[in-house]
Amino acid sequence: MKTWVTPGGVHPPENKHQSLTLPIGSLPLPEKLLITLSQHIGTPAKPCVELGSSVLKGQKIAEAAGPVSVPMHAPTSGTISAIEHRPIAHSSGMLAPCIEITSDGRDQWQAHQGIEDYKNASASTLLQAIAEAGIAGMGGAGFPSAVKLNPGSERPIHTLIVNATECEPYITADDSAIRERAAEIIEGIGILSQILGHPDNILIGIEDNKPEAIAALEPHTQDSGVSVVSFPTKYPSGGEKQLIYILTGQEIPSGGLPADIGMVCVNIGTTYAIKRAIVEGEPLISRVTTMTGEACGINRNYETLIGTMVSHMLEHSQFNQDRCSRLVMGGPMMGFSLTSAEVPIVKTTNCILAPSYDEIPDDEPAQPCIRCGLCAEACPVSLLPQQLFWYSQAEDHERLEAHNLFDCIECGACSYVCPSNIPLVQYYRHSKGEIQKARVEKVKSDHARQRFEFHQQRMEQAERDKEAKRAARREAAEKAKTAKSGSEDKSGAGSAADIIAAAQARAAARKVSPEQQQAKFERSIAGAEMRLQMAEEKLAEADDSQTDEQKNILVAAAEAARQKLEQARGRLAEHLKERNGEQVD
Amino acid sequence: MIETIAQYPILAALIALVGLGILFGALLGFAAEKFKVEGDPIVEQIDELLPQTQCGQCGFPGCRPYAESIAKGDAINKCPPGGQATINAIANLLDVPAPELDAEHGEEADVKTVAYIREDECIGCTKCIQACPVDAILGAAKLMHTVIADECTGCDLCVEPCPVDCIDMLPVEETIKEWHWPAPPTTADLIASDLRPQL
Amino acid sequence: MQEFAVILVSSILINNFVLVQFLGLCPFMGVSTKLESAIGMSAATTFVLTLTAMASYVVDVLVLMPMGLIYLRTIAFILVIAAVVQFTKMFIEKSSPLLYRVLGVFLPLITTNCAVLGVALQNASKDLNFMQSSLYGFGAGAGFSLVLIFFSAMRERLAVADIPAPFEGAAIAMITAGLMSLAFMGFSGLV
Numbered sequence A: 001m002k003t004w005v006t007p008g009g010v011h012p013p014e015n016k017h018q019s020l021t022l023p024i025g026s027l028p029l030p031e032k033l034l035i036t037l038s039q040h041i042g043t044p045a046k047p048c049v050e051l052g053s054s055v056l057k058g059q060k061i062a063e064a065a066g067p068v069s070v071p072m073h074a075p076t077s078g079t080i081s082a083i084e085h086r087p088i089a090h091s092s093g094m095l096a097p098c099i100e101i102t103s104d105g106r107d108q109w110q111a112h113q114g115i116e117d118y119k120n121a122s123a124s125t126l127l128q129a130i131a132e133a134g135i136a137g138m139g140g141a142g143f144p145s146a147v148k149l150n151p152g153s154e155r156p157i158h159t160l161i162v163n164a165t166e167c168e169p170y171i172t173a174d175d176s177a178i179r180e181r182a183a184e185i186i187e188g189i190g191i192l193s194q195i196l197g198h199p200d201n202i203l204i205g206i207e208d209n210k211p212e213a214i215a216a217l218e219p220h221t222q223d224s225g226v227s228v229v230s231f232p233t234k235y236p237s238g239g240e241k242q243l244i245y246i247l248t249g250q251e252i253p254s255g256g257l258p259a260d261i262g263m264v265c266v267n268i269g270t271t272y273a274i275k276r277a278i279v280e281g282e283p284l285i286s287r288v289t290t291m292t293g294e295a296c297g298i299n300r301n302y303e304t305l306i307g308t309m310v311s312h313m314l315e316h317s318q319f320n321q322d323r324c325s326r327l328v329m330g331g332p333m334m335g336f337s338l339t340s341a342e343v344p345i346v347k348t349t350n351c352i353l354a355p356s357y358d359e360i361p362d363d364e365p366a367q368p369c370i371r372c373g374l375c376a377e378a379c380p381v382s383l384l385p386q387q388l389f390w391y392s393q394a395e396d397h398e399r400l401e402a403h404n405l406f407d408c409i410e411c412g413a414c415s416y417v418c419p420s421n422i423p424l425v426q427y428y429r430h431s432k433g434e435i436q437k438a439r440v441e442k443v444k445s446d447h448a449r450q451r452f453e454f455h456q457q458r459m460e461q462a463e464r465d466k467e468a469k470r471a472a473r474r475e476a477a478e479k480a481k482t483a484k485s486g487s488e489d490k491s492g493a494g495s496a497a498d499i500i501a502a503a504q505a506r507a508a509a510r511k512v513s514p515e516q517q518q519a520k521f522e523r524s525i526a527g528a529e530m531r532l533q534m535a536e537e538k539l540a541e542a543d544d545s546q547t548d549e550q551k552n553i554l555v556a557a558a559e560a561a562r563q564k565l566e567q568a569r570g571r572l573a574e575h576l577k578e579r580n581g582e583q584v585d
Numbered sequence B: 001m002i003e004t005i006a007q008y009p010i011l012a013a014l015i016a017l018v019g020l021g022i023l024f025g026a027l028l029g030f031a032a033e034k035f036k037v038e039g040d041p042i043v044e045q046i047d048e049l050l051p052q053t054q055c056g057q058c059g060f061p062g063c064r065p066y067a068e069s070i071a072k073g074d075a076i077n078k079c080p081p082g083g084q085a086t087i088n089a090i091a092n093l094l095d096v097p098a099p100e101l102d103a104e105h106g107e108e109a110d111v112k113t114v115a116y117i118r119e120d121e122c123i124g125c126t127k128c129i130q131a132c133p134v135d136a137i138l139g140a141a142k143l144m145h146t147v148i149a150d151e152c153t154g155c156d157l158c159v160e161p162c163p164v165d166c167i168d169m170l171p172v173e174e175t176i177k178e179w180h181w182p183a184p185p186t187t188a189d190l191i192a193s194d195l196r197p198q199l
Numbered sequence C: 001m002q003e004f005a006v007i008l009v010s011s012i013l014i015n016n017f018v019l020v021q022f023l024g025l026c027p028f029m030g031v032s033t034k035l036e037s038a039i040g041m042s043a044a045t046t047f048v049l050t051l052t053a054m055a056s057y058v059v060d061v062l063v064l065m066p067m068g069l070i071y072l073r074t075i076a077f078i079l080v081i082a083a084v085v086q087f088t089k090m091f092i093e094k095s096s097p098l099l100y101r102v103l104g105v106f107l108p109l110i111t112t113n114c115a116v117l118g119v120a121l122q123n124a125s126k127d128l129n130f131m132q133s134s135l136y137g138f139g140a141g142a143g144f145s146l147v148l149i150f151f152s153a154m155r156e157r158l159a160v161a162d163i164p165a166p167f168e169g170a171a172i173a174m175i176t177a178g179l180m181s182l183a184f185m186g187f188s189g190l191v
Helices: A123-132 A173-195 A211-221 A240-248 A268-280 A310-315 A374-378 A385-394 A397-402 A413-417 A424-486 A489-510 A514-541 A548-584 B002-007 B009-034 B041-049 B063-071 B083-094 B127-131 C002-014 C025-030 C035-064 C070-095 C097-106 C108-112 C114-126 C130-160 C170-185
Strands: A032-036 A060-063 A078-087 A095-103 A159-163 A201-207 A226-231 A263-267 A286-292 A300-305 A327-329 A336-338 A351-353 B113-117 B167-171
Touching (some): A032 A078, A060 A095, A123 A173, A123 A268, A159 A240, A159 A268, A173 A201, A173 A263, A173 A268, A173 A286, A173 A300, A201 A211, A201 A240, A226 A240, A263 A268, A310 A351, A374 A385, A374 A413, A385 A397, A385 A424, A385 C130, A397 A424, A413 A424, A514 A548, B009 C035, B041 B083, C002 C130, C025 C097, C025 C130, C035 C097, C035 C108, C035 C114, C035 C130, C070 C097, C070 C108, C070 C114, C097 C108, C114 C130, C130 C170
Parallel strands (some): A159 A201
Antiparallel strands (some): A032 A095, A286 A300, A327 A336, A327 A351
């Protein structure tokens, strides 16, 4: 089949053979499993179990929260030992909400079964099952699969692409999964095709450095309408945009999705998980993870339970800490360093890399850019990394967006070739973050401006209303005066007396009862007491760091509060004397 | 006629220049009417860049008056809530150099704050409600007052008027969702062993 | 036809007003920090130059020469230039307030741009006809624009580059302008 060639790209040493000597293994059951509530793009899941409750393997422990979210399930049977913030594998080093399960060793599944007649089930039933099984993209992005597979009727899908590229060095998770589970994978592809309404083309994109995997797939694809398309190995061919271009020659518009051009791209590992969910009814609770690097004695792929601590994996792989230059979650190009091994595996973890100093030496410090242009040659998206770097240093957001900063896929090819060892991708990530922050700020400030303008309008309206009322009252008073003075003078005087009498009557009616007055005085005493207490507390708190002047001010304030209290007490005493006096009289 | 005038050179010069002056003056007058400009749209553009906290730290009663002042030539470094980023943006817009934030008007806060009313102490006087420029405080006379945290811009204007001093400015916690990559270190401060993460 | 080509090439490249004749250096240095403002300035100056060349030809031929007031050329041309610049200022203020704000004081300063007066006086002294004068004015503007845009693009790059402290700002800009001027000297003898 015809394939296209993406621009740029690099050819780092593959280093995949080390972890392919053994079949997929399994680790001993860990004592504790830590399930992060946000292992996917979208809203974090919400826990639906209580602390201390027991759960079975495959039981739902967190609900999807919102339309773009997936649920979490218990990877093994045991008890919920914690629901709190814990360190996770994230470059920020911050904590995130997690659920910890202490396993009971029995690894007991809850009762589960797949959809019986799934070949005749409707797309919505299948999508529902996929959503319930908590499946998110396992190629690295973690986008909820049920949402991706449901692009809507306005975007009909004519091509389904299954991503078996695995272009990053060291990672062999998909390769070994294909070798051992080809038949099930093809079944999974059949399910995907069913959901998408049987697209015209179904392609499995795979690099030519995986001949065994290709050989494993081909017998099962004979009559199924699925084509296995292999193409020359190059990093980064496994990116969604790159793979679609290689297989079909079409480009996704900037800022768009594959569904916009009628295509859907799914990772091959996700395809397997979808098959297990539909046919066997198993939620996503484990995945194939490559454990590799010279600092580990054993390099192989493991079927790892989600939530397994990296330290557990290292323990069972003959990890040699002294040899290890750094721990990486992911591959050497797009992975990130871990500062601690006490972090859990998530649904998107395809590799744990423990390289020696020979494999990944310490970074050399960055030197000035010599404008050689090698980065522009290597960029697979045909951007200008050199210009992006300069503008990122100058924090020129306008120019960065003009040079399509947000189309950068952060593959690291430019940093890889840079002769000055400049960490280019970190600059782009930083600038992307700054621009995002600025956009959020702008939205907030526009909103605040609107509220302020409305506030001002409201104030002006209130003023106008007050003015209008005042004017109306004045007019009414004027009219009453002229009406009264229009009649005879005598009645004028009489009416003056009337007005005075009416006013006196009103004043008498407003006079509060003695009880109410007493209560009023008591309230003011209480208020004065409270203010005095606060002033005294402030004075007591004032330590030596305060200047004398500030202390004097506090002392004066306390004195003033005391005096006010005295006055309030005095007023109450007087009022009581008066009342008693009245009663006596 | 021109020949006759040419015999009196000074007269000729006078007539020529005055004539030209009147002609061009008339043309310009006509053009001035045709190309009249109302208002000053640059004020809008400056106002868009200001953070709209209406806090008054710049010395003006709100962001729009400050924008108008900048349009007239005022210094652009008086806004602490906007910080250096806003100064740079305004400098970019007006093509002037970007100075440092003027410390006289305040320091740029490291963390954003929002107001919080300690409800046990609130006496329901509505002074803070009247002070808030974006109506972010919910309440009425003799009823409980509370700050709507999402609307609060952290401008600080409500703290002063409160007679029982029950309003605190609490920092907003940054969660993992708001975290962004920091800038890579410049080479001058970096030694190779600093890069090795400690396991 | 060939004559017009010669005039254009001569005014744009060989006798470039900024880099070879060293006229109009003020806006060249002052408005070249940003590419957008440079483009705006070049458009404004080209407009002024062309209009001025035409208007000053008309004034020269219809008023000054018949009345024997050739000695008043400088004053009369300044009058014409001032009027044209004022007109341009009003036009820009109306159509692009941002550009107006960005150009700032440099817009009225086009009046004192020696390149504009230079074009007018050179046209008059060389006795060119109307077509030739206008073309010469337009060519002068095009040459000015070319150089200004090149220079501002370079200054933008210089702004984010790591320049030794004594050279930052105007110093490195002057050095760059000098190098550009050397380059343009290479055009001499082309025609």
